[in-house]
Amino acid sequence: MMGEPRQKTILVTGCSSGIGAYCARALKSEGWQVIASARTKDHISELNADGIEAFRLDYADTASITDFHEQAMAATGGRCDALFNNGGYGQVGAIEDLPVAALRAQFEANFFGYHELTRKVIPVMRAQGHGRIVQCSSILGLVPMRFRGAYNASKHALEGLSVTLAMELEGSGIHVSLIEPGAIVSRFRANALKHFHRNIDIGNSVHRQDYQDQLHRLEKQEQSNSGKLGPEAVHKVLRHALTASRPRYHYAVTREARLGVLARRLLPARLFYPWLARQV
């Protein structure tokens, strides 16, 4: 006798706002068992109020990653069909102004934490014979921009790690995809502004004039969503990465992101980098 198809399970990180908050709810409404993560009790309660199981995870805190994974496996009966590593933030500041601690913190959140959680789910997926790992990268993981060196580096590292992982998992039934969004409506710029003020000596930098442009960009974009796509644009490609029989390695989201990928492919570096350097 044929039973009901089993509910698929997915772990989604960084669900307090933006892309994660949207995708967790959208996936739940599509029938997934979503195990979400956030960093505060209030955000966990908000997710619970919408019927989503949620536990604390901070990528910078190894114990929280272990606890999250254990709680998630208890909630799913030890199954994990998919992982969406999504949580993270942007650290603005010129490379020469960037304290090593701020760079390390950027990598803890955007890179090492992803690796730690991914290593925990791979054995589960190998035992099942299938799985989808989707990494939220950025167009800045492929095309760097000035004054985002820490973030560029963390996402470039994620690209390298994840493509390598995809090749190593070839034939295992586990697929790895990277999503590379351009500007998406979320709390990303508001949060980046906080890290910028916290870690960079803006007023005493040789780049203080350029920093005014960065402050203006972050403040303006925080106030206005014009020209930006909503998180549903990321959810659309996430769904493809999770369900297509042949998911893609890369999903650039937004017209600007796709143009960036194309320009990098077509233009020689001596034209591309000086052009990039003129962008704010």
Ligand SMILES: NC(=O)c1ccc[n+]([C@@H]2O[C@H](COP(=O)([O-])OP(=O)(O)OC[C@H]3O[C@@H](n4cnc5c(N)ncnc54)[C@H](OP(=O)(O)O)[C@@H]3O)[C@@H](O)[C@H]2O)c1
């Ligand atoms: N929005 C964009 O334009 C854009 C473009 C390209 C890529 N992305 C990527 O998209 C992902 C989601 O960002 P978003 O746009 O949705 O921004 P967001 O609204 O700021 O959401 C970021 C989420 O990540 C969480 N987070 C931050 N640091 C974390 C850590 N150490 N451990 C675990 N979670 C952490 C945040 O939690 P708290 O609330 O606790 O801080 C929040 O839930 C990020 O990886 C970002 O790099 C965004």
